[in-house]
Amino acid sequence: MKARNKRLLLVGGGVALLVAAVALVLTAFQQNLVFFHTPSEVYEGKAPTGRAFRIGGMVEEGSIRREADGLTVSFAITDTAKVIPVTYRGTLPDLFQEGKGAVVQGMLDAGGHFRATEVLAKHDENYMPVEAQYAIDQAHKAAQTVQQ
Structure with missing residues (x-):
């Protein structure tokens, strides 16, 4: 085999x-x-169907329900315009509370119920992810427009 052919073979293999x-x-x-x-x-x-995604907003007041097994928790996430029911099995962050910001990751089931695999709570009163704050502001404006 010629040297030129060897070089071409090596370059082709590398590519x-x-x-x-x-x-x-x-x-x-x-x-x-x-x-x-x-x-x-x-x-x-x-939102995508059949794929994991995140939902962010506030934990709705009075929505947290703990199951008898001690690990399963149901609650609702809201952006002040719409509410999504969420079920999570696992340990919640210490800062997770009603009326506070949270981001949940998981998938939406066929019935419109969100099955979370991860729950993130905001770490102090002054912090809100930019996307979450913008989304809450937009939903609030839309709700006010509908009410007028």
């Missing part, structure tokens, strides 16, 4: 390995990508 590596990285990235949505967006059908 093939590079393409395979990039494809694997992009596939892994796509599988781990989690989008943020508000309860209003979920009601509008903008």
Whole structure:
């Protein structure tokens, strides 16, 4: 085999390995990508079906219910316009409370109930993720427009 053919074979093999590596990285990235949505967006059908995503908002007052097993908790997340019921099995963060901000990650079931796999509570009174604050403000404006 000529030297030129060997070089072409090596370059072609290197390019093939590079393409395979990039494809694997992009596939892994796509599988781990989690989008943020508000309860209003979920009601509008903008949330993905069959994929994990996050919902952010406030824990609705009076909505926290603990099951007898001590691990299963039901509550509702609201953006002041719409409410999404959530069920979570596990230990909640210490700062998780009614009337406080939270972000939950999981999937929406066929009945419109959110099955959370992770619950994040805001860490102090002054912090709210920019996306969550914007979404709450927009939902509040929309609710005021409808009431007028």
